[in-house]
Amino acid sequence: MGPSKKAQKTKERILKAAIEIFSEKGYSAARTSEIAKKAGVAEGTIFRYFPKKKDLLHEIVLEAIDTFGEIIALSSLKKVVEENKEKSLEEFLKAIVLDRVKIFNNYFNLAKVVFYEMQFHEDVRKMFVDKIAKKAVNLGKEIFGERQEMGDLKDIDLLIAARSFMGMVFIMLIQKQFLPEVSTTNDFEKEIETVIDIFLNGVKKRD
Amino acid sequence: MGPSKKAQKTKERILKAAIEIFSEKGYSAARTSEIAKKAGVAEGTIFRYFPKKKDLLHEIVLEAIDTFGEIIALSSLKKVVEENKEKSLEEFLKAIVLDRVKIFNNYFNLAKVVFYEMQFHEDVRKMFVDKIAKKAVNLGKEIFGERQEMGDLKDIDLLIAARSFMGMVFIMLIQKQFLPEVSTTNDFEKEIETVIDIFLNGVKKRD
DNA sequence: ATAAAAAGTGAGTAATCACTCAATTATCCC
DNA sequence: GGGATAATTGAGTGATTACTCACTTTTTAT
Numbered sequence: 001m002g003p004s005k006k007a008q009k010t011k012e013r014i015l016k017a018a019i020e021i022f023s024e025k026g027y028s029a030a031r032t033s034e035i036a037k038k039a040g041v042a043e044g045t046i047f048r049y050f051p052k053k054k055d056l057l058h059e060i061v062l063e064a065i066d067t068f069g070e071i072i073a074l075s076s077l078k079k080v081v082e083e084n085k086e087k088s089l090e091e092f093l094k095a096i097v098l099d100r101v102k103i104f105n106n107y108f109n110l111a112k113v114v115f116y117e118m119q120f121h122e123d124v125r126k127m128f129v130d131k132i133a134k135k136a137v138n139l140g141k142e143i144f145g146e147r148q149e150m151g152d153l154k155d156i157d158l159l160i161a162a163r164s165f166m167g168m169v170f171i172m173l174i175q176k177q178f179l180p181e182v183s184t185t186n187d188f189e190k191e192i193e194t195v196i197d198i199f200l201n202g203v204k205k206r207d
Numbered sequence: 208m209g210p211s212k213k214a215q216k217t218k219e220r221i222l223k224a225a226i227e228i229f230s231e232k233g234y235s236a237a238r239t240s241e242i243a244k245k246a247g248v249a250e251g252t253i254f255r256y257f258p259k260k261k262d263l264l265h266e267i268v269l270e271a272i273d274t275f276g277e278i279i280a281l282s283s284l285k286k287v288v289e290e291n292k293e294k295s296l297e298e299f300l301k302a303i304v305l306d307r308v309k310i311f312n313n314y315f316n317l318a319k320v321v322f323y324e325m326q327f328h329e330d331v332r333k334m335f336v337d338k339i340a341k342k343a344v345n346l347g348k349e350i351f352g353e354r355q356e357m358g359d360l361k362d363i364d365l366l367i368a369a370r371s372f373m374g375m376v377f378i379m380l381i382q383k384q385f386l387p388e389v390s391t392t393n394d395f396e397k398e399i400e401t402v403i404d405i406f407l408n409g410v411k412k413r414d
Numbered sequence: 415a416t417a418a419a420a421a422g423t424g425a426g427t428a429a430t431c432a433c434t435c436a437a438t439t440a441t442c443c444c
Numbered sequence: 445g446g447g448a449t450a451a452t453t454g455a456g457t458g459a460t461t462a463c464t465c466a467c468t469t470t471t472t473a474t
Contacts, residue, residue, distance in 0.1 A: 004420075004421080004471070004472085006420095006421075006470085006471080007420080007421065010421080010422085024327075025235075025327055026233060026235055026326075026327055027236075028232075028233055028235035028236035029235040029327070031460090031461070031462090032461075032462060032463085033461080033462090041422075041423090042422060042423045042424060043423085043424075043462090043463085044422070044423055044424065044425095044463085044464080044465085045421080045422055045423075046463095047462085047463060047464080048421070048422075051463085052462085052463085053461095053462065053463090089411060112326075116323075116326070118385070119233075119319075119323070119385075120231075120232055120233060120236070125385065129386055129388060129389070133386050133389055134389060137389055144410075151412060152411065152412060153410050153411060153412060154410055154411070154412050156401065156404075156405065156410055157391075157392075157398075157401055159389075159390075159391055160379075160398060160401045160402060160405070161405060161410050163378055163379065163382060164374075164375040164378070164379075164402055164405050164406075166378060167371075167374040167375045167376075167377060167378030167379070168371040168374045168375060169374075170374060170378060171370055171371070171373060171374030171377060171378075172367075172370065172371075172374070175370060178325070178326070178332065179336055179340050181336060182336070182340055182341060182344055182366075183366075184364075184366050185364075191364075191367060194363065194364055194367045195367060195371055197363075198363065198367070198368060198371050198406070198409070199371075199405070199409060199410060200409045200410060200411040201408075201409040201411055202405070202406060202407045202408040202409035203351075203360050203361055203363055203368050203406060203407060204296060204359065204360060204361070204407040204408055205358060205359060205360060205361050213440085213441080213450095213451075214450080214451065217451080217452085238430090238431070238432090239431075239432060239433080240431080240432090248452075248453090249452060249453045249454055250432090250433085250453090250454070251433085251434080251435085251452070251453060251454065251455095252451080252452055252453075253432095253433095254432085254433060254434080255451075255452080258433085259432085259433085260431095260432065260433085
């Protein structure tokens with residue numbers, strides 16, 4: 001007899017609370033007592049499902065890598081790519097970015113925990129590289145490679161191009177999240193359009 | 208009578224050890240016993256100089272913000288800018304990036320501690336924003352603004368342009384540091400040239 | 415309805431850790 | 445050299461924390 005529905009719910013509540021606390025103060029500073037309180041269970045209950053505190057982190061990271069690796073990075077993105085294939089490069093990229101950002105926001109805390117703990121746990125880093133980074137790079141190459149074959153793109157290193165584009169978008173999100181007071185505008189769509197314009201056409205005046 | 212030379216040395220050894228340990232496992236997971244061991248002092252000695260563990264972090268962050276804010280971000284960069292003013296935009300940016308990356312590597316652990324703890328300590332974040340982020344943004348705007356007036360750049364939002372360029376370089380460094388197995392090339396200079404080319408001219412084929 | 419199994423509880427425990435302090439050693443100044 | 449001051453030491457301490465376990469409550473099966 002497997003775990004009951006209620007047990008499943010309890011486990012999920014604990015995981016959810018742990019993600020929040022971990023993302024708020026980091027794994028090491030997070031207290032199991034606080035996780036229990038936020039999850040609305042007794043502290044002992046946590047240890048019925050996760051014998052060690054580390055097991056909590058590991059399950060969260062595994063879940064996150066599954067979520068990001070399979071669902072987000074691949075199938076749902078491919079759908080967006082398929083749907084927007086016929087559009088101009090500008091619209092194509094804008095559709096992808098808007099879609100990715102929407103998803104990213106939903107999983108922001110989860111992503112924070114993974115990025116953060118990756119630095120300190122070699123096993124987490126390795127999983128991230130194998131299950132996400134490499135796939136993301138390949139997917140980026142694939143998407144841009146297709147456009148390159150279509151004659152839309154210059155003959156440029158696709159890894160660098162895809163990575164650079166990700167960097168531009170990533171730093172925009174980071175800035176908006178952590179340093180909002182630096183911003184000049186709040187028009188997100190407009191800003192994405194500018195970023196895409198820089199990526200596609202550069203900042204240099206044509207001569 | 209101020210602190211003796213020896214006392215000064217001891218304090219510096221403790222700070223250096225703390226930066227290493229903090230950057231390795233994060234502030235919370237770092238143990239004062241381990242810092243003492245690495246610094247080659249007794250645990251009690253740490254508390255003569257830093258009554259609380261937090262004081263260690265605060266002094267490190269203050270020092271880092273001073274270092275990055277004043278020395279790196281401003282005077283030394285201005286020198287590089289001045290020296291390369293007459294060159295082409297390509298060479299100008301390449302000189303700046305190479306110079307900044309060299310400095311960044313020297314202070315990598317320190318930067319890691321600041322970036323990392325910024326998430327969890329509001330006071331650290333605020334100092335970072337006031338003393339570094341805003342200055343960096345203004346400097347970026349200034350540098351690019353000058354080139355814009357010279358007619359080298361399009362009429363584009365300078366904050367977004369400067370930030371995007373930083374993002375492209377930043378993600379390159381991050382990838383090389385944390386995900387080296389993803390790389391295809393090891394020719395750093397060549398890669399920077401590609402990044403600059405993308406930033407200046409874009410990836411789109413001219414029609 | 416009831417017994418057995420599963421889930422949940424929270425006071426208690428052992429281990430860990432930041433921090434103290436009385437004692438020791440090194441440095442300074444005459 | 446010696447007395448005063450400053451620096452260092454590390455065993456000890458109280459507080460905190462992950463984790464345990466004997467017990468209670470809830471759920472399930474018949």
